[in-house]
Amino acid sequence: MPATTVVVVTWRGAAHVTACLDGLAAQTRPHRTIVVDNASDDGTARLLAEHPSRPEVLRLPRNGGYAGGIAAALSRVDTEFVAWLNDDAVPEPGWLAALEDAAGPRVAAVASRLTYVGGRVQSVGVGLTPDGHGRDLTEGVPFGFCGGAALLRTAALRAVGGVPADFFCYYEDTDTAWRLRLAGWEIVTAPDAVVRHEHGASTHPGSARFHRWNERNRLLMLLRCAPALVALRELARFAAITAALPLRTILRRQVPDAANFRVALRCRVLADVAVRLPAALRARRDVGRRSVVRRGVLWRRWAAG
Template identity: 30%
Template sequence: MQRVAVVILNWNGQHFLEKFLGNVVDCSRGASVVVVDNCSTDGSVEWIATNHPKVERVVLDKNYGFAGGYNKGLEAVRAEYYILLNSDVQVTPGWIEPMLSLMDSDAQIAAIQPKILSYSYNDFFEYAGASGGFIDTLGYPFCRGRLIGECEQDRGQYDDVREIFWATGAAFMVRAEDFHRSGGFDEIFFAHQEEIDLCWRLKRQGRKIMVVPQSVVYHVGAGTLPIWSPRKTYLNFRNNIAMLYKNLPMWRFAVVYCCRVGTDMLRALSYLTTLKFSFASAIYRGHRDFWRFRRKLNRHDEFARTMVGQIYRGSIVLHYIFVNKCFGNKLL
């Protein structure tokens, strides 16, 4: 069994593999590199076999999405620690060691993320994770270095190692035992916010989620679904409500959901006023479809009695609009 396996989920991403896979191999000495392929049709698997024959390949029979793809692919990977890495990420020399050292030092840590910077603008944080993820009292996710859609310049302001609420699915190390014991990603989510749900479940079981900014990677972002995609909007809203339903006590979910109906419909209205009808529809369908499949969600009520740390008790949207567009170190 390997100590560390870097596992890259791929779906029709040969262009990203050509650009970044060699970099991952070169910078991940001592770790195995595995590509889990979600039934690509662009020649990805054949390209890996030809150009990187030492990279292990797990080929799935269909596209199971981010959640299902990793769940099924990791069944074939034997390692003490997994590093789940998007195919559109450039890593840096020594990126594994700071995470591995911290993981080895504290058995309560279940997952760790590196600092995520933008591949296109190297001195700015990248949207998907920045320097550690959090949520506010209504369940809206945000990061140190990213608030709403605005990413800050990295000036070293978030270089402290600290506990966070969620680690980005773009790049994070997780104990294999914790991943499998928790049930892995919820496959109903398919893609988007399944990593937040997983981290929340781990934290309810007394585990820690950390960020180690001394490990640095650069993320392209929106490699599968563009940022301005109605499909992405739909999945984000549907899955976010599902995550709250799974992880909050029922009374608290009822209160939060009533507030969310109002705030989400205001968001939909803003799309309507700018003639972005498909995005307004995506928000409505996200709420509708949550109610359609909610009975399939496993709530784990025995762990859902209290809110846990690293949750901002106010509204991050209101903070952004009325107080300060930058997150700073003042809220948490």
């Protein structure tokens, strides 16, 4: 029996999902593969059906995003570990073996070494900034893992509440890392678990949708997992900057030319957070009941000063 189920989430991945599956087929460790197809309409379904590795396919009726896809597959996982893998990521043959070998008894998640197509390191894990953003680390010990390619202990993931499907995409990995660390688990990097990653092939970093998901999910993650004062401070700061932007425009002061400084987008983020606030506070109570480490202890240790 394999120790790991690899879950690949795809949406309109016809241009790159075959390379991902080829990389999985070349792994030196046995594994089960589940591909979650987020209602693709570009021929992805045909490529999955024709691939020689014959992956199991879970086709969803609508696009649930990366977080929704991982959450949908989790109920089908019956192995000790579950690996998350982007459809635009191509693992080296020893990737899975390196991840499994690094998963000691107190380790709940193992980060991969993600590289860009040219070979430059993209991520060996995720760190925390003083304002609660997750940031990719290229060296050092990580707080969390990049969800583009990582191994998680299935029982630990389920015990801390699974995957926040409502996030759609972005910060579902850092939110999960928060909850695992609060529950007393360790997270490490396997430097030899190398994956070549196109990064953002489906979500286009810098786009309005990217910034909306990023800003919304960061605030929801903090409300769910961070110390209360940190979460409230960052929510208030986001609202204050949003309110100040029109005045800066009137006074002809410089406003950054990025989608996340558009007032309409920021107002939509605040509306999204308001709608999801009751669920976030319920999740916060659940996280607190499962925690063996204080939120403030983690924050002081891991948030970069």
